[in-house]
Amino acid sequence: MRLVVAACSVDYAGRLSAHLPPARRLIMLKADGCVAIHADGGAYKPLNWMNAPNRLVEGEGSWTVTNPAGETLTITITEVLSDTEWELGVDPGLQKDGVEAHLQVLLAEQPQAIEEGLVLVRREYPTDVGPVDLLCKAQDGTTVAVEIKRRGEIDGVEQLSRYVAFLDRDPRLRPVRGLLVAQQVKPQARILATVRGFAWREVDYDTLRGMESTTLRLF
């Protein structure tokens, strides 16, 4: 990783045009070829950037970064305060826990935690309008399409609407109920879900994990 602290102005020409007036900034050049221009604020997002793969041409007082799509980032440097390079090696990568994927796994393992008597048919059930998180059968034989979110918002209800409308056209599945499951279901999503005739349910991640370990102990 090469770190250049410099007074510079920057121009990006690609999906849009963007210009940065002269100021002191950090120019970060990563080993994979991506370039980022950072100011001293504004969260982690750089002011300007170019993702790898890139071609970097270092001219006299001006660098030009070009990507295969023909987008360019032109950095005009007036003063270099520091220019260092560091060998960082390949990063072992981030280990995550707690995201929707894990919530989906937990609920797939114990659909009865969503609704009594619910049985899993298939996780990520494929349809022409996208994969349904969980396709289940209810105790009374009704098909239930379950949409899982960390936070249940309006777009989750829209997604569920598309799935249910599609599935309900299949005579082998009809009638199909929609069910929105989230750690937290926002008021607007509750209303829209109700209007669309869908049930919604809040679940607790830690409780589910506890139930999982209980299940593992019992069986």
Next chain:
Amino acid sequence: MRLVVAACSVDYAGRLSAHLPPARRLIMLKADGCVAIHADGGAYKPLNWMNAPNRLVEGEGSWTVTNPAGETLTITITEVLSDTEWELGVDPGLQKDGVEAHLQVLLAEQPQAIEEGLVLVRREYPTDVGPVDLLCKAQDGTTVAVEIKRRGEIDGVEQLSRYVAFLDRDPRLRPVRGLLVAQQVKPQARILATVRGFAWREVDYDTLRGMESTTLRLF
């Protein structure tokens, strides 16, 4: 801005749990208090971060960053390769051109570019389900709700559906047509728009700009 190149491991505990095994990385501490841990790849996004405002406690071989929500980032440092600080000052900020906002302005100025005889009623017409990009009247007196996107995708059609359904309940506006306008309308969006009874239209940004300058010359 403080730049620390160090061998470290990192733990985040907050909305999820995330762990970074020991490796050499860049720790970027910005003047506004945000912290970002960068590896030597992976676009501009850091492996781990904490947005401002934060409280940073530098302990012996371990830093703890805490935010008001109680989330923590713990950086365990085993070896410091470099630790520098730079005064960058306040950045003058990025000047952009070409985003949806400008497309909206251009189309508001020349709705006839979307459809012959179309007249603007109001830009950002407010409804209970969000603002409609352009509310127009067609030549035959029909109300037309226009949703503008850079790329027309399925969620744009969903948005338009909500607007049209809402507007169509107003006797002064009924009947209301929906119209999706984008630089590029994706196949799935075309299908869904057609199914919902909406027209869609692709427009060229540069052509619109050209028409604008022509208009300015003529009038």
Next chain:
DNA sequence: GTGTATATCTCGGGG
């Protein structure tokens, strides 16, 4: 502040 929509989103998975 909440809610809504955008982003040069980034990132990962599946066909």
Next chain:
DNA sequence: CCCCGAGGTATACAC
């Protein structure tokens, strides 16, 4: 390769 969905999304803007 594109398409689609999720994100600790971040960010701006309106109510």
